[in-house]
Amino acid sequence: MKNSPVLNFVKKNTMVIALVLVVIIFSISTGGKILFAQNINNLISQNGYVFVLATGMLLCILTGGNIDLSVGSVVCFTMGIGALILKSGAPIILAVLASLGIGLLVGMFQGFWIAWVSVPPFIATLAGMYAFRGLSNVVLGGYSVGVNNETFLKIFGGGADCYIPDFFHGNGLNITCIGLGVIAAVILIIMTIRNQSIRSKLGIAHNPAAEWAKTIVISALIIVIAYKLAQYKGIPSVLIWIALILLVYGYITANTAIGRYFYAVGGNEKATRLSGVNTKRVYFLAYANMGLLAGFAGIIALARAGHAEPTYGVGYEMDAIAACFIGGASAYGGVGRITGVIIGAALMGIINQGMSIMGISANYQSAVKGLVLLVAVLVDVLSKKEKA
Helix, strand or coil, rough: CCCCCCHHHHHHHHHHHHHHHHHHHHHCCCCCCHHHHHHHHHHHHHHHHHHHHHHHHHHHHHHCCCCCCCCHHHHHHHHHHHHHHHHHCHEEEEEHHHHHHHHHHHHHHHHHHHCCCCHHHHHHHHHHHHHHHHHHHHHHCCCCECCCCCHHHHHHHCCCCCCCCCCCCCCCCCHHHHHHHHHHHHHHHHHHHHHHHHHHHHHHCCCCCHHHHHHHHHHHHHHHHHHHHHCCCCHHHHHHHHHHHHHHHHHHHHHCCHHHHHHHHHHCCCHHHCCCCCCHHHHHHHHHHHHHHHHHHHHHHHHHHCCCCCCCCCCCCHHHHHHHCCCCCCCCCCCCCCHHHHHHHHEEEHHHHHHHCCCCCHHHHHHHHHHHHHHHHHHHHHHHHHHH
């Protein structure tokens, strides 16, 4: 029974199956409202920061189940600086570079204490959470600072017109959106063919039928989502940024030496160090990168909200951590994928939106998300015991 193909498939795709079931449940519960084009669009726009932060958080978790508790405060801090620069009339590029640069510096600062002074990540980032929340209040003076730069809002996903224009001017349907969806699905199919060819040449064991089943399902899902978005206004600009982040980090983690080092450190730090890898540098890079992505999350959050406030970013770190663990990252480190981040963040967003449409209070929403997170981590713990 343990070697049953069906059981193995369920184990490998537990959260994908859970995501599908949750969508079906909320489709029935909301009378299909959760699948409305506008709601799908809102799901992407409202959770843009989760995808970005969870991508960075994954690298921290890979190094041994470590997390960064400061990212919500860093997002608020970089939002405030970006808003003040834009309010002064400075060019957009200056505000963007300042937010990214300060986020990177914050990440490097925390990475230094974690990597070279051996301060536990939990303590170092907890200190950062308090420090940068306070500095956010100082920067903003305790007040809200608005952003009126329409170009900035459109580029990074804020406002009513922040969508990729339809170059074909379809009659009530965004043809450009559908075309990009089809292209994305074709690229996915080509990548599957290429990966299977490489594995066959190298003699690596794989299950072509299962891989093709997954590829066909994902490709169909991409086209369906593109069609739904095309019925509203098309592709929100924030989706382009999210896709770029996910593609870049998906490539880094799967196809580069430094990407494999994150997994190696989480799997066995001592063995990795003895093999000649500078493990301190790996820790430093993980937290420096987290700061950089927190700065970028600050940019898209600022564009989404249209203003910065000292209270923004509260709980963002928990959303990112939950998305990673729900998406299959191991609490012990060394296990996790960017595709899992996508599944985890999407599942969290669907639960939030589905319950909101149903009129369920935020308190119950938090309780349900907590239970989902507990179940996800429990699956990881039990699978570790079973292997032992």
